[in-house]
C-alpha cells in the first residue's frame with residue numbers, strides 16, 4: 166500500500182506563515198521604536214491590535230506593528246493607544262474592518278490563500 170504523504174498540522178503551518186510574514190514585516194518597515202509608546206528600547210516584538218489568535222487578521226499588515234516588551238506583554242498590547250494611533254495612520258474604517266474580524270473563524274483554504282499572498286508580499 167502506498168503511504169499518503171503526511172499533511173502538516175495547522176499549527177505547524179501557522180508557525181511557518183508567522184516566520185514568512187515576520188521576514189516581510191521587519192524588512193518592510195524600518196522600525197526603531199515601539200508603535201504605542203515610542204520607546205526606543207530594543208528588542209521590539211511583533212505586536213497585534215486584534216490579538217493574533219484571530220487568524221483572519223494575524224498576518225494583516227494593518228493589524229501588526231512593532232511593540233516594546235512592556236506594551237506587548239505587560240500591557241497586553243496597549244490596545245487603547247494602539248487604536249488611537251492606528252486610527253490616525255490607517256483611518257477609522259480600516260480599524261473597524263480589522264476589529265470586525267476579531268474571533269471570526271477561518272474558511273476552508275484560508276491558510277493556503279494566505280501562504281500565497283504572504284509569499285508575494287514585497
Ligand SMILES: [Zn+2]
Pocket residue numbers: 199200201202203204232233234235236237
Ligand atoms: Zn511600548
